[in-house]
Amino acid sequence: MKEVWNMRSLMIGTGVGLILGATAVGLSAIAAPQSAPPPSDPRTVTYQQLELFAEILARARQDYVTEIDEPEAMEAAINGMLTSLDPHSGYLNADDFKSMQVQTSGEYGGLGIEVTMEDGFVKVISPMDDTPASRAGIQPGDLITAINGQPIIGKTLNDAVKEMRGEQGTQIDITVLREGVDPFDVTLTREVIEQKSVTWELDEDDIGYIRISTFNERTTPLLEAAVNGISEETGGRPRGIVIDLRNNGGGLLDQAVSVSDMFLSGGEVVSTQGRRAADMESYMAHNGEVFKGVPMIVLINGGSASASEIVAGALQDRRRATIVGTTSFGKGSVQTVIPLGADRGALRLTTARYYTPSGHSIQALGIEPDVSISPARLTEEELAKIKRFSEADLPHALQNEEGAERRALQMPDEQPPEGYEGKDFQLERAKQMLKDGAITASNGLKRAG
Template sequence: MIRKVTYMAVGALMGATALGTLQAYSGSAEAAGSETYRQLAIFGNVFERVRAQYVTPPKEEELVEAAINGMLTSLDPHSSYLNQEAATDMRTQTRGEFGGLGIEVTMEDELVKVVAPIDDTPAARAGVLSGDFISEIDGEPVRGLSLSDAVDKMRGPVNTAIELTILRDGADAPIKIKVTRDIISVKAVKFRAEGDVGYLRVISFTEKTYGDLENAISTLKDEIGEDKLKGFVLDLRLNPGGLLDQAISVSDAFLNQGEIVSTRGRNPEETRRFNARDGDLVDGKPMIVLVNGGSASASEIVAGALQDHHRATVLGTRSFGKGSVQTIIPLDETTALRLTTALYYTPSGTSIQGTGIKPDIEIEEPVPEELRGRMASSGESKLRGHIQGENEDDEGSGSIAYVPPDPKDDVQLGEALKLIRGETTNAAFPPSPETAENKN
């Protein structure tokens, strides 16, 4: 059995978390010294030598881009230059909408396998079925392509057509299906009733996250009945992060007052504090937050805020530990700079950079035998060139990021449900200022 990496809906996949919001360049730092200008002159000289004398004519635009990225990656793993394509992808990710087909796919036996078509999307209307294998995209064989390459080929401008060659169990011959791309809106929050408990899974922090969360809570209240509803599980596992303002809004959804997060930049006057407003959407119902090594950045802001305010018990394994804020600075109409400009701190004033959120109740998720040895612990502290956290120690941050595809096999979720229903007990649940310890 192979490890399956799933891409949602032939769209953009959030990787490194972008927490900043778009802002214009508003000024310059102190003037560079004469030595800096001498070094820049050397750089210009080297560029001209390469351009004029390299064995084959280089692409000048690629040379400049590589030089810029070399400068930025020497700072930390999250600062980077966004060319036109990367900047467009980033905007697509944060909007939660893209031009595509509407299928969730994975790679199996060197073919793209359809996990599920999304309801009322071009793929579903064209007849693509769960379990189909895509062998060709516009006549080009899928074998030899990576999953991300195949995804890139399937997404594209709205109202453009694409032909998929489908291998379907029970069909005598490959099936040709023509699909016209359309706007695909990806839900940032998935939810379901687990009997008398509401389950909320925040997939990423896009512009749609708070609205999706608000709708999910309202739906679950109606479905379960507020008198029968015992509490909520907020699942932030495998959540890579996203927009800072959405992390603040999601935290605020469960708090009535107090600081949610603060960001501290290079200068003391750049410190910003974000506070909760009155109004808990779940009316103080018991909560458990699930985290693992795939919970990063914005998801750690939410977990840290709810943990520090003793609003929720955090259960799982240590989170990724990305405690830095990236600001997107437009350079011109098409390109931008993603630059680390601040570190964020939980309400207790703790930086989780390189340390992560430590759960109140630590429970490891068993990894299937066929995946053991192929899944390593991931964390900010293991990234080369990461910013050293003020609380970072030899233990570092992160843990294995694995969630079973079948909820019945999910040990962490199962324990959370038992605690909320009172079937098991733990001193950390429900949390209280008198007994809870600061786990960060």
């Protein structure tokens, strides 16, 4: 995402001069006729706009300096329309649609990052565990500005993602822009990303740790295996459970529901509401929760989005778990992928908002932890300099329909002590809270009074 800014400025300056001269002549020629009153029927306006689009395409075909790629131009126009609605809607051509299907199946070739588009750059939502991106130190909020020295500005998100994917063993250079750091290049070697979306371990105090890195088609079966493994080693009764959803950028709705279901006995997990009756649905848990009566903590951070927030919100609202960490990303919308048939790709369209069991929408707000714990020590001055990265900050993001706004960054309840040399303060504190009995299974956090 690097650009030769001097050359770009020169070209823009020259171009603007030419355009302004031509426009001035054009305007003087058309200024005399009086404009017709605007039509009142919205459908008439739409038809007129479609006619305008056809005229512009014809003009570009006829008069542009070189022959244009009309299918590519049309695809860009479609994507422009959809991305103007919200940051998660878009068009997937046939190749992109197949790639998406491969990704949700849990295995594909690439770097291992969840991304979105912002200001013409690719913005990292979260790196996936044990992938080239995570091992290279790519962080949530990083901007990828160029791929193999070629600027990303002007490309669609799908185009950029396509360039980052490739055959196993091939190398790719990306330019990273990170707040407070000079732009730097990172060379990565593509791998087959086999998203083992759930891993687990048990410590010497019988605290079970379950890491869920994404929600793909393998997540629920792998979680069941993790639960069985912990149960076998503890006789079905661990001292506590930590579910780690940090930097989990989301995934499939049905997997978020089934994961939540495992830790609940009946009742609502999440509901969705859209414009149509078909988009309004309530998803319920079945009886038979695992680890019933065992205290549980869910870890979240700003990279926890979408499906992760459904799980955290369900377990928080149902008082099944205490949420620890930092406020989540705040993506409270549901996208439907609509195949268009005949190798025409698919439409990814935001069709509904989702609500936690209490009826709360987290769109643009995020899930706020019961106990806020920073992964690194902060001063008030450092906190004031942090640039917030959340759904609310994305271009064209849906507003929270209740008019609520995301809370400003605040000093956490806890942060690492001076001179802390551990690897993961949030996880360490979560385990210690379970060992100290500060968390109960039925009421969550024990609070004074």
